[in-house]
Amino acid sequence: MKIDVTKHLTMGAKRTLKAFRVAMFELLREKDFDKITVNDICQKGEYPRATFYNYFDDKLDLLKYLWSYIAKDILSQLPDDKQNDANLIKIFNLLVQFFHENTALLANIKQSNGADSHLWHNLAGYLKHEANRIVYQNCSIDSKPSIPAKLLSRFYSDLIIGMLEWCLFEEPNIQLKIADEYLLKLLHNDL
């Protein structure tokens, strides 16, 4: 990334980022990441190439930005009240819902999974990072001294993303209710 998206951005910069984000998101429904060219992105986003390179090093750079944005965006729907099991389930369900709503994207990601599975692992990394951040924020409130909070939140987010991966790739037709039950059992070591 050629700019720092955490700093204050002008309206124009936000607009431009959004346009490229949306363009990439739409293109990922339509074709393989490898088949997407910078020209495709610019055409879809209605920006010239020069502008693309003002913001991103290359299309992979944009992809990473998109993943991190999506991760934040999905989980921003969480109420930021105190931590409990219900919230972990909520995080899991938000993630499941996202892929349920974006089946074309998921299909594309799955397909690319054959080669080196870089699309999924890339995205999953950002999802896990964001989930971890949110779990940790809430975790630290009701800090249980028996386990370091960082370790605990990492355990939780790993569990959530693992569960997500299993649902999406191994049991795509599983009922969400059942999945929630499994997740709760794993959380409570109730096997």
Added chain:
Amino acid sequence: MKIDVTKHLTMGAKRTLKAFRVAMFELLREKDFDKITVNDICQKGEYPRATFYNYFDDKLDLLKYLWSYIAKDILSQLPDDKQNDANLIKIFNLLVQFFHENTALLANIKQSNGADSHLWHNLAGYLKHEANRIVYQNCSIDSKPSIPAKLLSRFYSDLIIGMLEWCLFEEPNIQLKIADEYLLKLLHNDL
């Protein structure tokens, strides 16, 4: 208008015009034209006020641009083959269809009609102009020497817009098939 939209426009200019056009179009579904502020437009379009004034004198200026764009856009769906009655009907039907698909806009226009009816007359003017342009283009091909082509095309476009106005304001529940029949009768002086 501060710029000439008939000249070549940069990608950015096209993007900006589109954003303001869409913003105004959406706002006209939501509230009265008189209640729409430049700030509303800028917020919806995600552009700063300064940019708005780079393009338009004021919101009425934008409205006129929107009407002319819509008029062109609706009628651009016409096949540009030779003129006949079917094409006149087609023009009429495209216009009816547009308002059928944009009932909120129409309701808003109708409501403003109480005061000084400036919204409808403004829009109708642009629709008539564009219809006339298209009819004339095709008219001149099978030129009938008994009547000047310009007069004839003006007669046709006046008839179409008059018919449209009657359908929208006087008989909003009329069947399109019936309206088409009326139009044909008027065309053929078959009364």
Added chain:
DNA sequence: AGATATTAGCTTATATTTAGACAATATTTA
């Protein structure tokens, strides 16, 4: 294999957009 076309990055001078402040009106509220 060799010809042709597309793409990736990058550069630069020019054009456009931007935030924020401003005074002048208009509108709302008390």
Added chain:
DNA sequence: TAAATATTGTCTAAATATAAGCTAATATCT
């Protein structure tokens, strides 16, 4: 009605976008 608030339209220097065009790498075709 008077004061508070919102809106308009303009202005600037700084930030950004832009077209055009370049080379090298890669893909596609014959």
